[in-house]
Amino acid sequence: xxxxxxxxxxxxxxxxxxxxxxxxxxxxxxxxxxxxxxxxxxxxxxxxxxxxxxxxxxxxxxxxxxxxxxxxxxxxxxxxxxxxxxxxxxxxxxxxxxxxxxxxxxxxxxxxxxxxxxxxxxxxxxxxxxxxxxxxxxxxxxxxxxxxxxxxxxxxxxxxxxxxxxxxxxxxxxxxxxxxxxxxxxxxxxxxxxxxxxxxxxxxxxxxxxxxxxxxxxxxxxxxxxxxxxxxxxxxxxxxxxxxxxxxxxxxxxxxxxxxxxxxxxxxxxxxxxxxxxxxxxxxxxxxxxxxxxxxxxxxxxxxxxxxxxxxxxxxxxxxxxxxxxxxxxxxxxxxxxxxxxxxxxxxxxxxxxxxxxxxxxxxxxxxxxxxxxxxxxxxxxxxxxxxxxxxxxxxxxxxxxxxxxxxxxxxxxxxxxxxx
Amino acid sequence: xxxxxxxxxxxxxxxxxxxxxxxxxxxxxxxxxxxxxxxxxxxxxxxxxxxxxxxxxxxxxxxxxxxxxxxxxxxxxxxxxxxxxxxxxxxxxxxxxxxxxxxxxxxxxxxxxxxxxxxxxxxxxxxxxxxxxxxxxxxxxxxxxxxxxxxxxxxxxxxxxxxxxxxxxxxxxxxxxxxxxxxxxxxxxxxxxxxxxxxxxxxxxxxxxxxxxx
Numbered sequence: 001x002x003x004x005x006x007x008x009x010x011x012x013x014x015x016x017x018x019x020x021x022x023x024x025x026x027x028x029x030x031x032x033x034x035x036x037x038x039x040x041x042x043x044x045x046x047x048x049x050x051x052x053x054x055x056x057x058x059x060x061x062x063x064x065x066x067x068x069x070x071x072x073x074x075x076x077x078x079x080x081x082x083x084x085x086x087x088x089x090x091x092x093x094x095x096x097x098x099x100x101x102x103x104x105x106x107x108x109x110x111x112x113x114x115x116x117x118x119x120x121x122x123x124x125x126x127x128x129x130x131x132x133x134x135x136x137x138x139x140x141x142x143x144x145x146x147x148x149x150x151x152x153x154x155x156x157x158x159x160x161x162x163x164x165x166x167x168x169x170x171x172x173x174x175x176x177x178x179x180x181x182x183x184x185x186x187x188x189x190x191x192x193x194x195x196x197x198x199x200x201x202x203x204x205x206x207x208x209x210x211x212x213x214x215x216x217x218x219x220x221x222x223x224x225x226x227x228x229x230x231x232x233x234x235x236x237x238x239x240x241x242x243x244x245x246x247x248x249x250x251x252x253x254x255x256x257x258x259x260x261x262x263x264x265x266x267x268x269x270x271x272x273x274x275x276x277x278x279x280x281x282x283x284x285x286x287x288x289x290x291x292x293x294x295x296x297x298x299x300x301x302x303x304x305x306x307x308x309x310x311x312x313x314x315x316x317x318x319x320x321x322x323x324x325x326x327x328x329x330x331x332x333x334x335x336x337x338x339x340x341x342x343x344x345x346x347x348x349x350x351x352x353x354x355x356x357x358x359x360x361x362x363x364x365x366x367x368x369x370x371x372x373x374x375x376x377x378x379x380x381x382x383x384x385x386x387x388x389x390x391x392x393x394x395x396x397x398x399x400x401x402x403x404x405x406x407x408x409x410x411x412x413x414x415x416x417x418x419x420x421x
Numbered sequence: 422x423x424x425x426x427x428x429x430x431x432x433x434x435x436x437x438x439x440x441x442x443x444x445x446x447x448x449x450x451x452x453x454x455x456x457x458x459x460x461x462x463x464x465x466x467x468x469x470x471x472x473x474x475x476x477x478x479x480x481x482x483x484x485x486x487x488x489x490x491x492x493x494x495x496x497x498x499x500x501x502x503x504x505x506x507x508x509x510x511x512x513x514x515x516x517x518x519x520x521x522x523x524x525x526x527x528x529x530x531x532x533x534x535x536x537x538x539x540x541x542x543x544x545x546x547x548x549x550x551x552x553x554x555x556x557x558x559x560x561x562x563x564x565x566x567x568x569x570x571x572x573x574x575x576x577x578x579x580x581x582x583x584x585x586x587x588x589x590x591x592x593x594x595x596x597x598x599x600x601x602x603x604x605x606x607x608x609x610x611x612x613x614x615x616x617x618x619x620x621x622x623x624x625x626x627x628x629x630x631x632x633x634x635x
Binding site for chain 2: 240280300
């Protein structure tokens with residue numbers, strides 16, 4: 001339909017009322033189900049005296065309350081299908097949501113039983129009634145707005161009155177328009193209100209929601225950490241299988257040329273010699289870089305073997321003591337390796353130390369990594385050295401990092417990583 | 422002398438074949454992984470096996486494990502392992518038991534063709550060739566101790582000894598006379614309470630045993 005610029009702003013408030021309307025109709029259906037329960041005692045005549053009527057009503061209310069897990073399930077479906085709102089299940093502390101039959105058996109002892117019962121007995125029916133009222137008002141308003149159409153279209157003998165094109169019809173049209181805007185606003189507002197209340201009554205409490213969110217975040221962070229580790233391993237493998245082999249093969253060929261091409265002129269020999277040296281230097285540099293990523297031996301033989309390699313390549317004497325009965329998780333091993341590798345690189349760069357010491361041990365559920373040196377001290381984790389990256393990497397697995405580095409030394413980096421005992 | 426090569430990088434395999442042929446070996450077979458290597462050794466019974474440590478499918482220590490199988494089944498076969506990184510653990514695995522005809526070198530050593538050919542011949546003849554990096558890692562493991570009593574020069578000599586060099590080789594490397602080397606070695610053996618021995622490999626064996634891997 002082509003809307004002129006004038007009618008578009010008039011129609012805008014009416015847009016998007018379809019989903020909430022369907023949502024309320026669905027809700028009314030669910031409320032009818034529980035209303036039918038209330039009608040059960042009267043199927044065969046039923047009680048008529050005040051007391052027995054009261055008893056019957058209360059009895060049926062109790063039945064509805066007991067059935068509230070089932071009703072909650074229905075409501076959850078309604079919110080998801082009609083509005084796309086997900087009401088999370090109610091998890092028991094430290095476990096997932098209980099299965100339906102268990103909740104039914106638990107009765108009033110079930111997790112968050114009373115808020116659910118209150119919703120199904122009080123708030124749900126009231127909202128459904130109000131929403132139905134609003135929908136009826138909307139339908140009536142549409143009829144009123146289009147009164148001129150009825151006047152024009154219906155044959156004279158069917159018309160209710162001979163109002164004709166009177167001013168009354170104009171009032172009716174205006175009233176209908178007002179009613180329509182009010183009804184649409186009410187339908188949308190009631191859907192919002194219902195969503196808010198249902199989320200707080202039928203879902204977990206805010207504290208539970210927060211706890212669950214923390215769980216999710218922790219899980220996803222572990223996933224990110226693992227993914228980063230896997231990526232490092234992949235890069236290491238790619239470099240090992242690609243560039244490193246190519247460089248070695250180039251150096252081998254140059255070495256062969258040096259040995260076999262003895263009758264070359266002096267300057268050509270010099271060029272080959274130079275290229276050979278360069279290739280070997282490149283191999284060394286690349287090896288050191290790749291080694292820092294994730295050495296194969298770490299996966300293969302664990303921290304002790306991998307750390308002895310780092311210690312050996314360090315240009316100062318490093319003592320390594322790794323005291324572990326069993327291997328920690330791969331992610332923890334990778335972080336521990338990275339800590340030692342970075343810390344030693346820092347020692348070499350800044351500390352002017354004559355020796356360093358690395359110890360790794362497990363104390364209960366903690367993997368304790370200590371890197372110390374006898375250098376000049378004055379290291380500072382905010383100082384823009386490699387320490388900042390170290391702190392982040394340690395935090396990514398819920399570890400703690402501390403550094404003691406008085407001016408004049410010694411510097412001691414202590415890292416605690418959680419690991420199952 | 423017949424050799425079998427195992428290396429998953431085709432480029433490097435070609436280079437290795439050239440170097441081995443330059444050294445006077447006949448390359449009987451080339452393999453791309455540990456399984457093919459074992460099959461080739463069973464078929465050709467070579468005098469020497471040159472193998473990469475990291476090979477498919479796992480890319481960890483396949484070469485080391487294959488080497489151990491070869492040493493067990495065909496003890497007379499010399500094995501030289503090459504690796505991007507030398508790890509003392511692998512060296513320790515390799516050197517338990519019989520250390521004759523065992524080599525473990527960084528891959529890039531192949532580029533120093535003359536030294537590498539020297540190492541090839543030494544291993545094929547039943548000697549030992551250990552990368553200086555392995556030796557220093559092994560030394561790193563032994564902190565306590567008589568090793569601290571060695572002078573830096575004596576440590577250097579010990580490392581060269583452990584990597585399988587002869588007195589002449591050590592003398593050439595350190596640019597000293599052979600008699601000076603012999604004196605260093607006597608001092609070392611005295612300081613470490615090691616029995617004096619003549620043959621190269623027995624000397625290495627003694628050193629390695631001292632390092633805690635032999």
